[in-house]
Amino acid sequence: MEENKTKKLTLFALTWPIFIEVLLHMLMGNADTLMLSQYSDDSVAAVGVANQILQMLIVMFGFIATGTTILVAQYLGAKDRHSASEVTVISIVANLIFSLGISIFIYFTSSKMLLMMNLPPELLSEADFYLKLVGVFSFVQALIMTIGATIRSYGFTKDTMYVTIGMNILNVIGNYLFIFGPFGIPVLGVDGVAISTVVSRSLGLLVMVYLLFRRIEEPLPFRKVFSLPFSHLKNLLKIGVPSAGEHIAWNGAQMVITYFIVMLGTEALTTRVYAQNLIMFIMLFAIAIGQGTQILIGHQIGAKQIELAYKRCMKSLRLGIVLAFSAAIVFYLLSDSLLSLFTNNPDVIAVGGTLLLLSVLLEPGRAFNLVVINSLRATGDVKFPVYMAILSMWGLQLPIAYILGIHFELGLVGIFIAFIFDEWFRGIIMLIRWRSRVWVKYSFVNEVEEKENKQVANVM
Template identity: 60%
Template sequence: MESDTKKKLTLFALTWPIFIELLLHMLMGNADTLMLSQYSDDSVAAVGVSNQILSLVIVMFGFVAVGTSILIAQNLGAKKEKEAKEVAMVSLGANLVFGLLLSVLVIFLSKPLLLLMDLPEELLGEAGTYLKLVGGFMFFQALFMTVGAVIRSYGYTRDAMYITIGANIINVIGNYLFIFGPFGFPVLGVEGVAISTVISRAVAALAAIILLFKRVGGPFPFSYIWKFPKEHIQNLLRIGLPSAGEQLSYNSSQIVITAFIAMLGTEAITSKIYTQNIMMFIFVFGIAIAQGTQILIGHLVGAKKFEEAYSRCLKSLKMAIGISILMAILASIFSKELLSIFTANEEIIQLGSILILLTIILEPGRSFNLVVISSLRAAGDVKYPVIVGIFSMWGVAVGLSYLLGIHFGLGLIGVWIAFISDEWLRGLLMLRRWRSKVWLSKTFVEPKGSQLEVSNG
C-alpha cells in the first residue's frame, strides 16, 4: 500500500467482498455435498463427520489469524506500518510451523479421532481416507488464513474474494472429474473430493502470498518469519489464544453433539448436514458484517476513536439481526425445495423443514454473537467471550442436546432447541459486555495518528 495514499474504509466496501468470499467458501463445501449426494448418502455423512474434526484443526490455525487481523488493524489505525508488517511476517512463520505440525498429527491420529466420534462402521473407510488426505495438507489452509487476515486488515478484501473464486472453480472441476469420471478419469468418490480440495487450497495459499507482496508493498522484514520476537508473539497469544479458546470450545462442543446425533443413526447425521448446509447461507450475512465490523473497530480503537467504535458495533448488530430474520423466513418458506436439491428422502425433507423453521428463532441470537464478539476482540477484550462461551456451549448446548434430544427422545428438534438457548444466552451477555464499555482499556497499541481514513457510515 502506498504510504501517501489514503484508503477509505467503510463497512460496505469491506463487507461485500467478504460476503462473496464466505459465500463461495460455503458453496465449495456444498459443492462437495451436492456432488457426493449423487454418488452416495453414506459418503456425504463420512465427509461431513471428517470435516467436523478438521474444523477443530482450522480453529487451531485461527488463533494466529485472529490475532494477526486485530494487531495489524490496531497498528494501522495508530499509523504504525512498520510494526504491522512485522506482525504479518511473524504470523506467517508461526502458522506455517503450526500447520505442518498439525497436518502430521491428523495423518497419524485419523482413525482414533473417527472412533471417538462413534461413527457407524460402514462410514469409517471413506471418512478415514478423506481425513488423511485433506488433514495431511492442512498447512496450506494455515497459510491462506494467515495471509488472508493480513490482506483484509489492510482493506483489500476483494483480493481474498478473487482468490476464493479461483479456488472454487478448481475444486468444482476436480469434483466433477473424480466423482463422475468423464474423459476417462477414474471415479474416486470421496478420495477424489479430497484430492480436489487439497489442490484448490494449495493454489489459494500461493496466490494469497503473491498478492500480499504486490498489494501491501515493501519493504517486508522477512527475517521475522523465523525470528519470532517476544513482543509480537506475546501480543498474538494474548489475543489469539482466548479467541481460539472460544472457537475451540464451540467446535469441540459441536463434535460432542454430533456424536449424540450419531446415536440416532446415519439418517439423523445426514439430516443435520443437509440442514446446516442451508443454514450457512442464512448466517453468512452475519459473518460478513461481523468481519467487516472487526476490521473497522480495530482501526478505530487503534486511533482511540472509542465513541465511533461503540456506535459502529450497535449499527452493525441491528443490520445483522434484520438480515438474518429475513433470510431465515425465506429459507423456511422454500425449505422443502431447498432440501430436495440434496435428497429425495421424504423423512429427511420433513425433519429438515422443521429445523429450518426453528432457525427463524435461532439466527437472530447468533447475530449477537457474531457481531458483538468480533467487536470485543477487535477492541482487545478477548477473555470474557471465552468464559461465557465455555459455560454456555457446554452447560446449555451440549447439556440440553443430550437431555432433550436423547434422554427425552426429541431427536434433532431437541438439539435445535438447545442451539437456540445457547446462542441467545451468549448473545445477550455479549451485548451487555459491549454496553458496559469495559473494553475501553484493553487496546494493544498507542496511536501516532491515523494513516487510513475510516468511515463509521
C-alpha cells in the same frame, strides 16, 4: 496516501467482498455435499464427520490468523505500518510451524479420532482417507487464513474474494471429474473430493503469496523473523489463544453434538449435514458484517476513536439481526425445494424443514455473537467471550441437547432448541458487555504507547 486508504474503509466496502468470499467458501462445501449426494448418502455422512474433526483442528491454528487481523488493523489505525509488517511476518512463520505439527498429528491419529466419534464401520474407510489427505495438507489452509487476514486488514478484501472464486471453480471442476468420471476418468467418490480440495487450496495459496508481496508496500522482514520484537508474538498469542479457546469450546461442543446425532442414526446425521449446509447461508450475512466490523473497529481503536467504534458495533448489530431474521424466513419458506436438491427422502426433507423453521429463532441470536464478539476481539477484549462460551456451550447447550434430543427422544429438533438457548443467552450477555464499555482499556496499541511513555518518563 495512508490517510486516503483509511478513509476508504467503510463497512460496505469491506463487507461485500467478505460476503462473497464466505459465500464461496460455503458453496465449496455445498458443492462437495451436493455432488456426493448424487453418489451416495453414506459418503455425505462420512465427509460430514471428517469435516467436523477438521474444523476442530483447524481452529488450533486459526487463532494466529485472528490475532493477525486485530493487531494489523490496530497498528494501521495508529499509522504504524512498520509494526504491521513485522506482525505479518511473525504470524505467517508461527502459523506455518504450528500447522505443520497439526498436519502430522492428523495423519497418525485420523482413524482413532473417527472411531472416537462412534462412526459406523461402513463409513470408516472413506472418512479416514478424506481426513488423512485433507488433514495432512491443512497447513495450506493455515497459511491461506493468515495471509488472507493480513490482506483484508489492509483493506484489500476484494483480493481474497477473487482467490476464493478461483479455488471454488477449480474445486467444482475436480469434484465433477472424480465423482462423475467423464472422459474415462476413474470415479473416486470421497477420495476424489479430497484430492480436488487439496489441489484447489494449494493453487489458491500460491496466488495469496503473490498478492501479499504486491499489496503491502512496507518491506516484509522475513529474513529477520527470529530477531523481530518478541512482543509481537506475545500480543498475537494474547489475542489469539483466548479467541481460539472460544472456537475450541464451540467445535468441541459440536463434536459432542455430532456424537449425539450418530446415536440417532445415519439418516439423522445426513439430515443434519443437509440442513446445516443451508443454514450456513443464513449465517452468511452476520458472518460478513461481523468480520467487516472487526476490521473497522480495529482501525478505529488504533486511532483512538472510541465513540465511533461503539456506535459502529451497535449499527452493525441491528443490521445483522434484521438480515439474519429475513434470510431465515426465506429459507424456511423454500425449505422443501432447497432440501430436494440434496435428497428425495421424504423423512429427511420433513425434519430438515423443521430445523430451518427453528433457524428463524436461532439465527438472530447467533447474529448477536458474530457481530458483538468480533467487535470485542477488535478492541483486545478477548478473554470474556471465552469464559461465556465455555459456560454457555458446555453448561447449557450440551445438557439441554442431551435431555431434549436423546432422553426425551426429540432428536434433531431437541438439539436445535438447545442451540437457540445457547446463542440467545450468550448474545445478550455480550451486548451487556459491549454497552458497559469495559473494553476501552484493552487495546494493544495503547499498551505499547503507555510503556513507551513510561520509559521516556523514567529517562527524564
